[in-house]
Amino acid sequence: MHAEAATRQRKAKRLASVALLLIAFLFSIWYIRFDWIAFVTGIPIFIRFLATDFFPPNLSSVSDYAKPVLDTLAFGIVATCFSALIGSAVGLMMARPTTPSGKVRVALRGIVSFLRNVPFLLWASLLVVLFGVGSLPGILALILFGSGFLARVYAESIEEIDPDTLEALDACGATYWQRLKHGVFPQFMPGFITWTLFMFELTIRASAVLGLVGAGGIGSKIKQTMDLFQYGKTATVITILIVMILAVELVTQKIRERLI
Amino acid sequence: MEPLLSIQQLTKQYNKQHTALAGISLDVSRGEFVAVIGPSGAGKSTLLRSINRLAEPTSGSIAFEGVRVEQARKKELRQVRANIGMIFQHYNLVYRLSVLENVLHGRLGHMSSFAGMFSRYSEADKEEAIRLLRKVGLENEIYKRADELSGGQKQRVGICRALAQKPSLILADEPIASLDPRSSKIVMDALRANCEEQGITCLVNLHQVDVAKRYATRIVGIKAGKVVFDGPPSELHEGYIEHIYEGKEHEQFSITNTEGISA
Numbered sequence: 128m129h130a131e132a133a134t135r136q137r138k139a140k141r142l143a144s145v146a147l148l149l150i151a152f153l154f155s156i157w158y159i160r161f162d163w164i165a166f167v168t169g170i171p172i173f174i175r176f177l178a179t180d181f182f183p184p185n186l187s188s189v190s191d192y193a194k195p196v197l198d199t200l201a202f203g204i205v206a207t208c209f210s211a212l213i214g215s216a217v218g219l220m221m222a223r224p225t226t227p228s229g230k231v232r233v234a235l236r237g238i239v240s241f242l243r244n245v246p247f248l249l250w251a252s253l254l255v256v257l258f259g260v261g262s263l264p265g266i267l268a269l270i271l272f273g274s275g276f277l278a279r280v281y282a283e284s285i286e287e288i289d290p291d292t293l294e295a296l297d298a299c300g301a302t303y304w305q306r307l308k309h310g311v312f313p314q315f316m317p318g319f320i321t322w323t324l325f326m327f328e329l330t331i332r333a334s335a336v337l338g339l340v341g342a343g344g345i346g347s348k349i350k351q352t353m354d355l356f357q358y359g360k361t362a363t364v365i366t367i368l369i370v371m372i373l374a375v376e377l378v379t380q381k382i383r384e385r386l387i
Numbered sequence: 388m389e390p391l392l393s394i395q396q397l398t399k400q401y402n403k404q405h406t407a408l409a410g411i412s413l414d415v416s417r418g419e420f421v422a423v424i425g426p427s428g429a430g431k432s433t434l435l436r437s438i439n440r441l442a443e444p445t446s447g448s449i450a451f452e453g454v455r456v457e458q459a460r461k462k463e464l465r466q467v468r469a470n471i472g473m474i475f476q477h478y479n480l481v482y483r484l485s486v487l488e489n490v491l492h493g494r495l496g497h498m499s500s501f502a503g504m505f506s507r508y509s510e511a512d513k514e515e516a517i518r519l520l521r522k523v524g525l526e527n528e529i530y531k532r533a534d535e536l537s538g539g540q541k542q543r544v545g546i547c548r549a550l551a552q553k554p555s556l557i558l559a560d561e562p563i564a565s566l567d568p569r570s571s572k573i574v575m576d577a578l579r580a581n582c583e584e585q586g587i588t589c590l591v592n593l594h595q596v597d598v599a600k601r602y603a604t605r606i607v608g609i610k611a612g613k614v615v616f617d618g619p620p621s622e623l624h625e626g627y628i629e630h631i632y633e634g635k636e637h638e639q640f641s642i643t644n645t646e647g648i649s650a
Contacts, residue, residue, distance in 0.1 A: 295479035298439055299552060300469035300496020305503040309492055313483045 184366060185359030192348060192367055199344040202262060203330035206269035211323045214277025221278060222285035224293055225311055242275030247333065251340050262343035269330050277326055284318030285311060317387045324379040331375050335368055390414040391556060391588050392438065397447035399433050407433040409612035420582060420589045422603035424596055426635035430612040431592040435558045439471045440464060452555065469496025472549025476561035478541040482534035486525065486544050489533050490516040493551030519547040523577045539570025546577055557582060559591040563598070575602055594638050596628055
């Protein structure tokens with residue numbers, strides 16, 4: 128009897144959630160005045176746009192893109208190094224086994240959560256207003272976001288370390304710094320390498336959108352060519368960007384395999 | 388002679404319901420090899436961990452080499468810990484480092500924070516570490532990573548790390564609980580021989596009565612956070628054992644039917 132009632136209740140709950148979802152969907156469609164006709168007729172237009180305006184890629188000024196590619200890589204390396212440095216320091220103070228005090232830990236978690244949860248495009252837009260169009264706001268935005276992101280994931284890696292091994296070092300009479308060097312660092316290394324390389328990949332991907340808000344790098348070429356309706360060139364830049372992302376992924380993968 | 392370690396009325400209360408130690412008093416003299424026996428949850432581990440303050444005692448006093456451990460400040464506590472070696476059930480090595488590095492960790496307590504941080508171990512320390520590893524039969528494992536070793540080998544590294552401290556006391560918390568009988572015998576033999584040779588006092592938590600009787604010079608039986616037996620192995624009669632393990636009889640037999648140790 129009981130089991131039957133429970134099953135019936137579960138069924139009713141499931142039905143209610145499906146109905147709720149449907150209502151929300153229909154309301155939203157009505158609310159934004161979703162235009163089915165424009166949506167459907169837009170598809171062939173979009174395909175034609177891609178096929179005729181973007182193809183073939185215009186390779187006439189391909190040599191002009193060497194510098195933005197190099198810029199993007201250099202920005203990525205600089206931003207990753209600074210973020211790793213700041214992220215390590217903050218991450219160590221944030222992780223339970225290595226934090227100097229519980230209060231510091233809570234305070235830092237708040238700050239880092241704020242840094243991370245502001246989308247980095249918003250950081251970039253704000254910094255462009257502050258520093259003007261150029262590479263500096265792009266790098267700073269990446270560092271702000273990256274420090275928060277890395278601090279968080281570093282701290283999580285450190286908290287995954289087996290606390291028993293650290294306890295053994297305590298029992299030997301090791302000091303805080305000795306324990307850090309001999310117990311925490313060796314065990315944190317794989318996480319550190321993985322996340323830092325991932326951060327580098329992120330910076331390369333981010334460069335595509337950073338250019339759109341005037342923060343330099345390869346993305347600025349996308350915006351530039353599109354503003355001038357040179358879609359053939361845009362196609363070339365996008366291809367270069369994709370190749371770059373794939374290459375960076377491949378290289379970081381190799382580095383990871385070698386180091387860990 | 389003043390005892391090396393003197394514990395008076397030690398209690399440890401984890402919370403209102405859970406009392407781990409209910410007033411333990413124990414004097415240990417230099418050179419003793421004391422086995423602490425009792426069922427799981429009796430407080431053996433808490434007792435050992437209170438001695439070097441890995442667990443904070445609730446009340447009572449602990450004097451080690453004349454220093455009041457429970458009142459020790461940071462620096463004093465570090466000195467106390469440097470002179471007490473500890474061996475763990477799960478070895479607690481840093482597995483991504485080499486065997487030699489793990490043994491050298493035993494020297495950290497005797498070095499300045501800076502020198503220790505940058506691994507500036509003296510030549511004498513390195514030679515001693517290698518000598519200790521050779522002695523326990525790990526001469527071919529010195530430069531291997533610690534995670535490549537078997538359980539028994541890991542525990543021998545644990546023993547070497549404790550010995551590298553040149554301690555006056557070694558605390559071994561269930562050192563053979565995760566090992567097979569053959570490895571257990573090798574580990575217990577190595578621990579006993581080295582302690583005897585260097586005059587190190589040893590406190591070992593064991594739950595196997597037969598092993599305790601075989602190796603110890605003195606047995607302390609603990610039940611529900613209290614000492615219920617304290618004497619030489621020859622005086623530990625069936626009646627006491629039954630009393631200590633009352634309701635948890637199966638635990639004392641966990642490895643008795645194995646040739647390696649009880650033969």
